[in-house]
Each structure stands twice: as C-alpha cells, then as structure tokens.
Amino acid sequence: MTTLQDCRALDAQDPLRGLRELFTLPEGVIYLDGNSLGPLPKHAPERIARAVRQEWGEGLIRSWNTAGWFEMPQRLGDRIAPLVGARPGELVATDSTSINLFKVLSAALSIVQADAPQRRTVVSERSNFPTDLYIAESLCRERGFTLHLLEAEQLPEALDEGTAVLMLTHVNYRTGAMHDMAAVTRAAHAAGALVAWDLAHSAGAVEVDLHAAGADFAVGCGYKYLNGGPGAPAFAWVHPRHADRFWQPLAGWWGHAAPFAFHSDYRPAPGIARYLCGTQPVLSMVALDCGLDTVLAAQPLGGMAALRRKSLALTDLFIALVQERCGGHGLGLATPREHARRGSQVCLTRAEGAYAIVQALVARGVIGDFRAGRPDILRFGFTPLYLRFEDAWNAVEHLREVLESGEWQRPEFHRQQVVT
Amino acid sequence: MTTLQDCRALDAQDPLRGLRELFTLPEGVIYLDGNSLGPLPKHAPERIARAVRQEWGEGLIRSWNTAGWFEMPQRLGDRIAPLVGARPGELVATDSTSINLFKVLSAALSIVQADAPQRRTVVSERSNFPTDLYIAESLCRERGFTLHLLEAEQLPEALDEGTAVLMLTHVNYRTGAMHDMAAVTRAAHAAGALVAWDLAHSAGAVEVDLHAAGADFAVGCGYKYLNGGPGAPAFAWVHPRHADRFWQPLAGWWGHAAPFAFHSDYRPAPGIARYLCGTQPVLSMVALDCGLDTVLAAQPLGGMAALRRKSLALTDLFIALVQERCGGHGLGLATPREHARRGSQVCLTRAEGAYAIVQALVARGVIGDFRAGRPDILRFGFTPLYLRFEDAWNAVEHLREVLESGEWQRPEFHRQQVVT
Numbered sequence: 001m002t003t004l005q006d007c008r009a010l011d012a013q014d015p016l017r018g019l020r021e022l023f024t025l026p027e028g029v030i031y032l033d034g035n036s037l038g039p040l041p042k043h044a045p046e047r048i049a050r051a052v053r054q055e056w057g058e059g060l061i062r063s064w065n066t067a068g069w070f071e072m073p074q075r076l077g078d079r080i081a082p083l084v085g086a087r088p089g090e091l092v093a094t095d096s097t098s099i100n101l102f103k104v105l106s107a108a109l110s111i112v113q114a115d116a117p118q119r120r121t122v123v124s125e126r127s128n129f130p131t132d133l134y135i136a137e138s139l140c141r142e143r144g145f146t147l148h149l150l151e152a153e154q155l156p157e158a159l160d161e162g163t164a165v166l167m168l169t170h171v172n173y174r175t176g177a178m179h180d181m182a183a184v185t186r187a188a189h190a191a192g193a194l195v196a197w198d199l200a201h202s203a204g205a206v207e208v209d210l211h212a213a214g215a216d217f218a219v220g221c222g223y224k225y226l227n228g229g230p231g232a233p234a235f236a237w238v239h240p241r242h243a244d245r246f247w248q249p250l251a252g253w254w255g256h257a258a259p260f261a262f263h264s265d266y267r268p269a270p271g272i273a274r275y276l277c278g279t280q281p282v283l284s285m286v287a288l289d290c291g292l293d294t295v296l297a298a299q300p301l302g303g304m305a306a307l308r309r310k311s312l313a314l315t316d317l318f319i320a321l322v323q324e325r326c327g328g329h330g331l332g333l334a335t336p337r338e339h340a341r342r343g344s345q346v347c348l349t350r351a352e353g354a355y356a357i358v359q360a361l362v363a364r365g366v367i368g369d370f371r372a373g374r375p376d377i378l379r380f381g382f383t384p385l386y387l388r389f390e391d392a393w394n395a396v397e398h399l400r401e402v403l404e405s406g407e408w409q410r411p412e413f414h415r416q417q418v419v420t
Numbered sequence: 421m422t423t424l425q426d427c428r429a430l431d432a433q434d435p436l437r438g439l440r441e442l443f444t445l446p447e448g449v450i451y452l453d454g455n456s457l458g459p460l461p462k463h464a465p466e467r468i469a470r471a472v473r474q475e476w477g478e479g480l481i482r483s484w485n486t487a488g489w490f491e492m493p494q495r496l497g498d499r500i501a502p503l504v505g506a507r508p509g510e511l512v513a514t515d516s517t518s519i520n521l522f523k524v525l526s527a528a529l530s531i532v533q534a535d536a537p538q539r540r541t542v543v544s545e546r547s548n549f550p551t552d553l554y555i556a557e558s559l560c561r562e563r564g565f566t567l568h569l570l571e572a573e574q575l576p577e578a579l580d581e582g583t584a585v586l587m588l589t590h591v592n593y594r595t596g597a598m599h600d601m602a603a604v605t606r607a608a609h610a611a612g613a614l615v616a617w618d619l620a621h622s623a624g625a626v627e628v629d630l631h632a633a634g635a636d637f638a639v640g641c642g643y644k645y646l647n648g649g650p651g652a653p654a655f656a657w658v659h660p661r662h663a664d665r666f667w668q669p670l671a672g673w674w675g676h677a678a679p680f681a682f683h684s685d686y687r688p689a690p691g692i693a694r695y696l697c698g699t700q701p702v703l704s705m706v707a708l709d710c711g712l713d714t715v716l717a718a719q720p721l722g723g724m725a726a727l728r729r730k731s732l733a734l735t736d737l738f739i740a741l742v743q744e745r746c747g748g749h750g751l752g753l754a755t756p757r758e759h760a761r762r763g764s765q766v767c768l769t770r771a772e773g774a775y776a777i778v779q780a781l782v783a784r785g786v787i788g789d790f791r792a793g794r795p796d797i798l799r800f801g802f803t804p805l806y807l808r809f810e811d812a813w814n815a816v817e818h819l820r821e822v823l824e825s826g827e828w829q830r831p832e833f834h835r836q837q838v839v840t
Contacts, residue, residue: 006792034480040477045469048703052468056649057444061453061787069650096698098672099519126684131673131698134686143563149684169828174682180563223699229476230489230702242713251558252518253551262594262792264546264569278516278551279643282650283468284701367480372682 001324001395007317010389015301016310020296020386030391030398032368035201035345035381038227044290047166048399051286072285073233073254073276079292080226083304084199084218085209091237092272093288094254094280097200097221098131100236103248103275104217105136105167107238108194109143110246112164116192119164121191123148124156129173132198136167144348154175156187163193170208171201171343174379176335178206178343182213189214193244200224203235204295204382205344207304216242225344225383226295228288236275243271252277294385310384311344315390318346318380321396327402334377340395343383349375359413360402366395421744422813427737430809435721436730440806442714443647450787450818455621455765455801458647464710481577492705493653493674493696499712500646500655504638504725505629512692513659513708514674514697514700515678517620518551518640520656523668523695524637525556525587527658528614529563529668532584536612539584543613544569545575549593552618572597577609581615585676591621591763594791594799596755598626598763602633609634614662619650620644623655624715625731625764625803629725636662645764645803645826646715648708656695663691672697712740714805730804733762734812738766738800741816752798764802769795779833786815 011017024040025031060143060321064070064096068410076093084091094100105122112119122136133149140147151156152172165186171178181197188195196217204207204225210218216239223234247268253259254276257267268274298307319322322331332349336342350357354376358368368380380395402408431437444460445451451459457562484490496513504511514520525542532539542556547571553569560567570578572592579586586608591598601617608615616637622628622643630638636659642652667688673679674696677687688694718727735755742751752769756762770777774796778788788800800815822828 004537024473026478026480028479031480037484038483039480040472045472048470048472049465052460052465052649052707053444057465058446060449060451060459061457061789062782063650064457095515095519096700098674098698099515099670102670125788129673130676130682130684133684134673134676135670137686138667138669142669167822229472230483231699234698238669247558249517249558249562250522251554252516253549253554254518255476256554260792262550264548264550264553266557278518278654280516281650281653281701281704283707284649284704287472287703319805335459336764352483362482367482369481373679 002317002321004393007389007393010313012276013388014310016298016306016384017388019297020388022297023386025386030366030367030395032380032382032395034383036226037204037223037230038291038383041227041290041294043293044229044287046292048283048286051283072147072282073280074273076285076289077235077272080203083295084203084220084237085211086237087211090240091235091270092275093222093233093235093285096196097219097234097235098135099250100219100234101132101135101198102139103250104196104219104236104238105139105165105364107242107248108196108217109139109145111242112194112216119162119192120144121146121148121159121162122167123150123159123163124167125150125152127172127174128169129198129200132169141144142264145201154386156184156191159188159191159193161192163191165194165196167196169198169200171206173201174334174373174377175347176343176345178341180340181208181215185213185215197338201343206312207308210237215239222288222291222319226288227291228292229284231417232288232291233280234270238275239273240271248275250277254399255276292321298385307384310381312339312342314387314389315342315346315382316343316377317389318382318392318396321393325396325400326403332375334380346380346382348378350378351375353408354378355385357408358415360408361398363413364398364402366398422737422741424810424813427809427813430733434730434809436718436726436804437713437808439714439717440808442484442717445583445806445808446525448785450802450815452786452802452805452815455625455644456789457643458711458803459713459806460639461647461710463713464649464707467710468703470704471703472685485704489702492702494693495701496654496705496709496712497692499716500623500786503632504623504657504713505639506657507631510660510692511655513642513653513655513697513705514696515654517618517654518555519670520639520654521552521555521618523670524616524639524656524658525559525585526597527666527668528585528616528637529559529565531662539582539612540564541566541568541582542585543570543579544587545570545572546591546818547592547594549618549620552587554587576604578610579608579611579613581612583611585614585616589615589618589620591622592624594754594793594797595767596763600760601628605633605635609639621763627728627762628756629764630657633682635659642708642711646708647711649704649711652708652711653700654702658692658695660691668695670697675699686688705774718805727804730761731802732762734802734807735762735764735766737809738802740815741813742768742819745816745820746823752795764837766800766802768798770798771795773828774798776828776833777822778830783833784818786818
C-alpha cells in the first residue's frame, strides 16, 4: 500500500516542485480542474493591473504602438510555438478555439477542393469535443462535404480515397485518451487526407511535435494547461507548406497584408498572419502572456519532457491510489493505463451518482468536474506545474471518505448547475 | 469670436458635466480619440482586479456559475440593447466586430437564398471600413454573390431586384458622415433587400433605434464609445423575425440549444444565442461591463438623447473654432455640417502634412488620429461623457499653434508608426 509518506518523499525529490510557487492557489483547495481552467499565476494581477492602469488608462490609444498590443497575437504565438513543436512565425494567439478551427478546417477544405476534388468526406471521432463537430458539421454543409463520425478504434482503416480531412482532438476531453499523433498523421497522409489537430487538452500538458508528426493544421486553447485565464484567446497553427494557400473566410483587417493602408480589397498577409481577423481582447491577451510565463518557466528544468514525466507519475499514482483505497465502490477507469495513450487527466466512471460525488468533492475543496455520458465521468486533471504527489493522496482520501460515508447522497449534491 | 470664457460658460451649464468624473484621464491630455479607444472608467481597475484575484484566483472553475461568467454575453447584450433601440434578449456581446459581421451577413445571405434566390448582389459603400468589405468579399466569393461598391450618393437608387443585402456602416469611420438609418432601411426594403448595419461609430455616440428603423441585422464595437477597453468584445443583433432562421456558420457550443449536454449534433439555441460560438474572454468582458456602466450612467440625465445634444454642441463648437482661429492653413472639413448627417467626430482635411500635424498635436497631449486617403484626414472624436467645451477650445488653440509655428514640419513628426 502506498502511504502519505511515500507521496511526500516523491514531492521532496521532485525537480519541478518549486514551480508551484508561481501560482496563487486558494487555501484548502486541491485543484484537479486545470484541464478546464488553469489557476491564477501569482504575477498576473500586477501585470494585468499595469495593462489596465498604465497601458489603457495612461497610454490610451498610443499603447497600440508603445505597449506592443498590435503584435501580441504573433508574439504570444511565438511563445506557444516551442510547446507544440512549431517554429517562430508559424502560430498566432487569437480568437476562440472554435473560431480557429473554423478557419483552419475551411482552409483545409479549400486545399482539397483544389488538389483532390473527388475527396468529399471529413472524418472525425464521435466522442470528439462537440464544438469541433458542430464547426465541422457547419462547414461540411456549407461546402458540400460529408461529416463521417467514427469510433477511435475504426481509425485509420476508415480513411480512404474519399477522405478529404481527418479532424481529431489529440487528447479526448472526456476520457483523457491520447492519439499517437505521428502514426495517425502518417496513416492519414498515406490515404491522401490532410490532418487538423485540436490541441485543447495537449498544449502545455503533453509533449507535442507538430513538425515531427508532419501535421497540417492545429488549434488549441489558452485557458486550460496554458493558464491564460477565463476565456483566454486560443491559437492556430498552419504548416508553412499550406499557410500561403487560400484565404480563410474570416478575412478581417488584422489578416490583411497592409491593415493600415485601409484598402477596399482584401489582400491576405503572407503566412500565419492571414489567420487573424479582428481586434483582439488585449486584457485577456495579457493574462495569457502571464499564463505562458508559468509553462515556459519549466523550460530550464527540462520543459515539456519533464512536465510530462511528472504528469504520468501523478496520474499513475492517482490511479493506483484509487484502486488501493476506493475498491468496492463501483468505480471504473476510463483513461488508458498505457502511458503513450494517456493525456494529463484521469477519468473515473460510475454507473450512478457521478455528478453528486463530484459535487461532494468540490464541497470538500477537491475540485474536479463531471461530464455526462454513457458512462458518466468524474474527471480529474493533473497539472504538474502546481500539483504535488501529496495532493493526489489527499484527493483520493477525500474520494474514499465521500464514498464510504455516503456523503454524496445528500440532496444538496444532486442539484444541477451549469458546468464548463 | 468665441472665447474661452464662452466655452467655460457652456461647461458650467452642462447637465452632463459630472460624468467626466467617471473616468481616469491622464493629466495634460485632451482625448479626442474615444472613437478609436474609449478611456479607462475609474472603477474598472478595481472591478477587473476583483475578477482576476477573486473570481479567477479564488473561485477558479466555479466562477462560471458563481460569478455569472457564462451569462455575460447575454447580460451585457441586454445592457447594450437600450442604447441602440433593441429589446432585452435580442443582442449578445461576443467576439469581434468582423466576426459578428461574418455571422449576420452569412445569415442574411442564407435568408435571401431561401426566399429570393434571384438576388445575387451585396451592396456596400466603397468608403466603408475596410474589414467590413473584406468580410463581405469573402462571403460573396464563398456563396457565389457579387459585392457591389458604391458612393453614398448612389444610394438608394442603385438598389434593385438583384440586391440581396445592403451592408452599411451607419457613421463613416473616415468622415463622420452618418446615414439616415430609417430612410435607407425603408428604401432597401422597398427594393426587396435586407439591411445589415455596422454601429461601430454609433453605439454610445448617436441615437440609434434599430426597431424603429426596421433594421434586419446589426453589429457594433465595444471599445470605442462604449469604453470597454482595448479589443473589448463586440456585439451582434438580429431582428426577432430573422433570429430563428438558419444557423450562422460559426456554430460553436455556446450557440447550442444545450451546450452542456455535449450532443454530437448541432441544434441551434433559439434566438440570438445561436450567434454565440466559443468561450468568451472573461476579463475583457468585465472591462466592457465597466465601460457600459459609464454610458448607462447618462440614462437618468436624458440618456442617448442628452449625449447626442452635447455631442452636436461640441462638434459644432469645434468646427466653428477651427474656422475662426485656424483660417488660412488649408484645412477642409470632411464631416457634414448638417446635424442629421453627422456622427460624433469632426474630420479635417489637408492636402499635405496631415499625419505630421496629428503627431505634433499628440506630442502636445491633444490625441486625435490620422487616416490616410484622398484626402488625408485629421480625425477628432468627441465623446460627451468626458469632454468639456473648454477641451474643444484648447484643442483648437493647440492646432492653431502647431500650424502657425510650423512645428508640424519637425522631422520627428513625420516618422511613420502603426496606428489604429
């Protein structure tokens, strides 16, 4: 049996343990929902206050130049790039993940229409994050393509000479299952299809190398593992071989080759800049910049490889502890045990009461979340930047108490709320 | 001749003069660029800091429920609605103006394709804000429509049985010229076309009554006269007669009828909610909320009607002072003198040196902006919430000195910068 002392020993040896100091974490909270909203970087309040008081308040309109507001999508994009195996100048921080997916998927369809017009199918996973499927459904309808939804096991065999684009989320939001990006991309390319990856649960969480995988397009989220604050701008990446082909349809002035010449005709900027549309929410961008500081602080300590090692150790530990301490309570494991197939979260299943159990845990300060489905899921995100091995032990101890005491059956834990 | 004393007398009688206290304005600055970026509301730093430290830092993911983050697009939309003659539940604050224009124009084209498929032209003004034209150009290309650009004088005669949508910006960004929204909408409807209005330079600046005008669609900007901070979310309005027809193509989960049921099929929410797409930048939303506080603070003092009266008095005064004090320096007036055709800005023209004159004024703390074109334009926005009649006098005095002294000819005022 693993003991609390074992966990504390792991913390004592953890080379990343100092990074926790970069965050403000509320007293008494074990935060296992950084895969939904990363916590507050300690330096963010002061940096955001400076953007508000000095840059907006004192600088006013001049700050577009003097505070570098105008270059933020590219500058932050260049900071995200090394976290996902992209190169400087290839990635922009902008808009929302859904909107960026619309842009890159639309560009992908335009490329296929030009190069291989007989390919008429967009393939994705039925269990993909729904907004990705809605955006794909909308674009397919608009462009005369068919959206074909499969189970992960049916890939890559289902790809054929009719497949235009394979659109996948790298790490599944419900189960934490991870695709082999390089193998799947290779198989899709062998079938003649382009591949668009959603890195919402990958960027800052697992090692990603878009260039090594030969990926075509990618989008990702700023407010999960990148700790960019609620609704932080997302990002878009396009492989340089595709970046100068076609407009994306959200052709706004920020993507124009000469935005301040105020020409009446659209002429797209070269490269990734054409994936920008309108003015970006500067204050939320500043918060994202602070979030990136926290992830990039791990670079001298081994970067994403070191974060990934600790993430796997944390999730291994959590899975083992649930098994050791919470047996006989009907919990299942939805997340793959195999490291190569696991993201940075652990998802448990239970035939009944999953929602109430999550609520009971939240009431105890153990913040995970619930995802409805078949089966319902208790979802626990593990962010190695600020979580300790001791936190995994304590979280499981709370879970054990909630289950053994029947505490989760209290009516107040059954009231439905909006959850994100 | 008007005197400084006259101007001070006007300020003393101004029923709105107290509203200036709602803003932090830098010492020594006369801010005539609120039509590009509104200034900082005095209460915004504390409110934003609370959103950062308490809602994000302490509340973490729970704040989606407890801090009302999830309802912000609708709640802020309901606050904007009375400023533009819309009703509660009809308007959402979200995304950028360009993206919202894409949504509403796309919906408008879908309606025309269903109801009057022979109509294949989108009509707009050649001098419309370029990003609006780029978005229209992109959608027309995608949907097989033709974008037809005219001079304002050619409207409404140019509308005919081939016109699908008339897309106009209510107040021109370069000249400050304003369309008669009701008359133009009536003429477009008489020709069988739908009308989409961009209210970027109208919302919070001039009286707008979308329902009285019978408008079909509208979008607008949060960071200009609504003082929502740099890159604040924009807004979208759709007349209820159209709101439930068709999806807009940016069909993301926030626009789904049941976003947290995580269905794999898209089912649009009823009404304006389907014009939402992905997660919104909460911190920038909070700043917009503060900006709306400042505009809504005028409601008990007469609201938009009172703001409009003062705006016209300010721009009348500025025009008169320029004429009285800056004659013989080659300045022209691009803004209509007629009240019914004037927005809330005054645009001067000059054959040469307009850029340098604006820079020389900025160096003196008189912040207006420059817009290149034929002719080049010196643009001065007048926001009655915080500008005094004395400010108009002092601004013109600086302009006179810059022109008479030849100060604008100094080389440092001729270096080009990015401007927004």
